[in-house]
Amino acid sequence: MTAETVTTPAPNGAEPPAIRYNFAYLDEQTKRMIRRAILKAIAIPGYQVPFAGREMPMPYGWGTGGVQVTAAILGACDVLKVIDQGSDDTTNAVAIRSFFETTAGVATTTRTADATVIQTRHRIPETPLKAGQVLVFQVPIPEPLRFLEPRETETRRLHGLGDYGLIHVKLYEDIARHGHIATTYAYPVTVNGRYVMDPSPIPKFDNPKMHMSPALQLFGAGREKRIYAVPPFTPVVPLDFEDHPFAVQHFAEPCALCGGQGVYLDEVILDDAGGRMFVCSDTDYCATRQGEGHTGRMSAPYAAPPATAATGAEPPIAASGSGDRP
Amino acid sequence: MNAPLLNAPLFPAAVGAADTPLLIAEGLTRYYGARLGCGDVNLTLHPGEVLAIVGESGSGKSTLLGLLSTELAPSAGRVLYRMRDGATRDLEALTEGERRLLLRTDWGFVRQHAEQGLRMAVSAGGNVGERLMAVGERHYGRIRAEAIDWLGRVEIAAERIDDDPRTFSGGMRQRLQIARNLVTRPRLVFMDEPTGGLDVSVQARLLDLIRQLVAEFGLAVVIVTHDLAVARLLSHRIMVMKSGHVIEEGLTDQVLDDPREPYTQLLVSSVLMP
Amino acid sequence: MIATALSAAGTAEPLLAVEAIAKRFTLHLQGGVTLPVVAGVSFSVFPGECVALGGPSGAGKSSILKMVYGNYRTDTGRILVADAPAPVDVATAEPRRLIRLRRERIGYVSQFLRVIPRVCALDVVAEPLVAEGVDKGAALARAGALLARLNLPERLWRLPPATFSGGEQQRVNVARGFIGAQPLLLLDEPTASLDAANRAVVIDLIAEKKAAGCALVGIFHDADTRDAVADRVVDVTRFSA
Known part of the structure; x- marks a missing residue:
């Protein structure tokens, strides 16, 4: 990618604005650093790679991690789609889409099939993704063991040793208290038979879509400065018990507007x-x-x-x- | 028994006679900066043997427990342990994964403060089941049945299985700690003042329970206590520590009834008799 | 030397051979004053024999008994207890060896019962048998029979002895001491708090142990009991240090 500079289009064709951004806002060195983290994340599926997250012109919790990943992978020819809870037109989605329109000048779309890069908060699109597409998740808390183990040093060691009994304690608690595994979002998964990963707060309904997906899935956590990834065609298996197997939600009625079934x-x-x-x-x-x-x-x-x-x-x-x- | 995984190849049947030591400490020494925590301690512990380490605060008994249980690294000396496969290993040479497996299967650790030995935000059943899940049990029904069985053994009503330990009394918390530790049938349990801070009547019940379980499962125990009555009731052997050194050791009733060292005589004569 | 001939198999050898043992206490809390107890104690006890230790209070009878049991340490000399394959010297035995020796070879009835919280009388009595590996049910049955013989009311069997009277506690203690199969039995005033009827039971129990080939060493405050059970008396005053 070239270090081109994008000039924001002046409103009403007046004077050129004073603010000029590097392509996709971040400077090239930063993007290189993030790409290295992404490559490492792809090489070790599900492993949380620390990166030197930058301050972004938006508050933490608004997708700063996803935005940095998107900024690092975006090219001039990419077509970007941004969704928030599945919607293209909520504040968060609109703000991020316009951020990249302004700073990178890339084409944007709302159509899943037309997008090359999709940044998402809390959903995976219903339309099956294709090879060549990249799904970028915004992640609030990347550590799936955080609920039971507050020490970062200890969770890293547990990941290193593949010591995942702890997370089953959480699922056990669910069944004990609710009669079934009541975790309905951010449902933990084992990636490629090794690392347990928080898939970000997507509904567990979306978990099966991650399994053997042809698209590349990247996860960015801005506040905690972690990047992790699921490469294309990687097994992603939800954790469960033999006598309480993983199951997705079922909806009693179809969509009231389009009649769609088997969708969230x-x-x-x-x-x-x-x-x-x-x-x-x-x-x-x-x-x-x-x-x-x-x-x-x-x-x-x-x-x-x-x-x-x-x-x-x-x-x-x-x-x-x-x-x-x- | 409803924990079939415990019979899986992970744990081959214990080999070696009871005459082979389970735990051996050689020249265990630990400095905190220039200050000696524990100096040149040697001991052997056999299966089914209960060893009490007594001494006042700061005598080094907790440091010794930390060294034996690999929670502290020694400045000098080493700890050997006979694993379930019969091989005696230097614990420092274990990989972190092996060490952790040992800690949550063949060993237990009952702490004075239950909040350090329990997950306070997790139900009683989850606390007992954690070790089973950690060694690969993935059947909720079996985990729960085993948890109920163990709650019964430590005299906690089955209907408390889904309550978390914050709602338990001090004595119940200690009993829950014991269940949580014994569920994988360890051969060695470390106890750090397990009755500390409990009412006398609660202490008596807990001690009786520990005594029974130790006998039933043939546990080897290293128990740290400043309470000589606890040592007399539970232990076969006793080690008296002072200023980081073992100053006297032997058969429990021998050391307590015929103490030789000035400090031991002081300790024994300081006990209040009701 | 007796010790070389001593073995568990032969009936002519002593079950206990005490050889020139000595004991003194050093009281560090009282300026390190030393308190000599006994010196040069030597005697042997043979199977089927009951030896009484005689002498006034303070002569060191209890101390000798405690040294034989390993409860007190021995400064010099040997205390050989017959065992297979070779006799064990209590004075120098490792704690582990001593624990096994007590379980298998040496029984002890003290004057006072050391109460274990929450454990009922029946379990207190049965415990040595269970430790020997006897089936729990059989052990409890024998414990009950023994307590019945000692006239302990059955309503007390299921209660912890902490609240019992002195005499009741002593009967529990006697039962616990006599239930085991150890060939050497040490008795420290086993009848001190008992009435005449129960004293008679204890005398019978001692006679049965003798008949079974056990060796007994006892301290009997009560001259009638001593005369009834003791084959000979070892006068402890001649060992005074």
């Missing part, structure tokens, strides 16, 4: 009388399906194509979706 849904409260709806957490996936003519129980009448437009692949949705409409 958000609950939306509609009124004070208990009215609620379940919609896709992945806004791009939902919009794409709606654009293809899929409908759900609460699709707006003007957006709803005729019931016959539903593809044959989704008979239950079409049935329930159209049947409910007045």
Whole structure:
């Protein structure tokens, strides 16, 4: 990558602005340092590599780790997508997308299939990722053993020795208190049969998507200055007990807008009388399906194509979706 | 027994007669800067033997316990241990992984302050089950059955299994520590003032329990105490420490009934008799 | 020398051979004053024999008994207890050896019961048998039989003896001492707090041990009991240091 300089486009075509950024904000030495950390992380799947995290022009907790990883891997030809809880249009996603539009001038998209780099907070897109794509996770607490062992020196030693009994204690506690493993997000996984890793606070629903994914998955923790990675086609196995095996959440009803099933849904409260709806957490996936003519129980009448437009692949949705409409 | 993994090849049957020492310390010495913590201590401990280390605060007895249990590194000397496979190893030569496996399978450590020996935010069942999970048990039902069995042995009601130790009395916490340590059937247990700070009636119950378990499982125990009554009740042998050195040792009743050293005579004569 | 001929197998050799033992206490807390107890103590005890140690209070009878048991240390001399393959010298034996010797060869009935908290009378009595490897149920049955013989009310069996009267505690103590199969039995005033009926039981028990080939060494405050059980008396005053 060349050390090109991006000039922010002047608003209203006025004077060129005084602020000029290096490509993707970070200086080249810093990006090189981060890339070295990334390469090491890829070489040792699931291992947390310390790196000299920089101060970014946003507060910790807003994705500074992911932003630094993205900045280090972004090239001029990349197409960037940023999601927050599956959504392209929440404050965090919009802010980060505009940050890279401003500092790197790269193309951005909301379509999963069109993106080369996807920075994400707390979700993996529903559309299966392809080889060549990079998924960058924002990570608040990278250490999966932190719950039971506060000492960093000790957790590092436990990782070194593959001494992971402790994390099963947490799962045991879940079952003892709730009757099942109640950890529903940041569900710990074993990567490549060696390191136990916190997959960041994604719902455990997304855990199976990490397993043998063709895409490269990178994790950046800004506050704790750690980078870790899951290379393409790497086994990622959730921890569990023989008599309490790992299982993902199931949703009783399909998406109320696109009728999608087998996807992760958000609950939306509609009124004070208990009215609620379940919609896709992945806004791009939902919009794409709606654009293809899929409908759900609460699709707006003007957006709803005729019931016959539903593809044959989704008979239950079409049935329930159209049947409910007045 | 419902812990089949404990019979797995990880732990071949104990070999060697009871006449072969389990633990040997040679010339154990530890300095804290220029100050001597513990100097030139030699001892051997056989299976099923209970050794009490007595002395007042600062006598070096806790340092010695730390050295024997590999929590402290000696300035000089070494500790040898006969592993479950029958081989006697220098503990300093163990890899960190081997050392940890030893600590959580063949050894136990019951501490005076339960919060140092227990995970206070984890339920009683989780505390007992941790060692099982650490050696690879991955069946929740079996872990739980074993935990209930052990809570019963230490006289904690099964319905307390999901309560965390913060809700337990001091005596219960100590009993839970014992269960947590014994669940992997260790052969050697270190105890550091296990009855310290407990009411007399609670102490009596705990001592009785320890006595029973030691006999039932043939445990070798190194117990540090300043309470000579505890030493008399539990131990076969006694070592008296003063200023970092062992000044007198022998059969417990012999040392306590016929103390030879001035300091030991002072210790024995200082005990309050009810 | 007796010791060379001493063996557990032969019946003609002594079970206990005390050879020129001496004992003194050094009281460091009283300016290091030394307190001589006994010197030059020598005697032997043979199978089927009960030897009484005689002499006034303070002559060192109890100290000799405690030295034989290894409870007191011996300054000089040897205390040979028959064992296979060779006799063991209590005065120099390692603690581990001494513990085994006590379990297998030497029983001891002290004047006072050392109470173990929370352990009931029946378990206190049965414990030496369990330590020998006898089945717990059988051990408890024999303990019960012995306590019954010593007229300890059955309602007390399941209680810890801490709250018992002196006589009741002593009977528990006697039962605990006599239940084992050790061939050498040391008795330190076993009948001191007992009434006539229970004294008679103890006398019977001693007779049974003698008949079984055990060797007994005892201190008997009560002359009637001593005359009833002792085959000979070793006068301790001649060993005074």
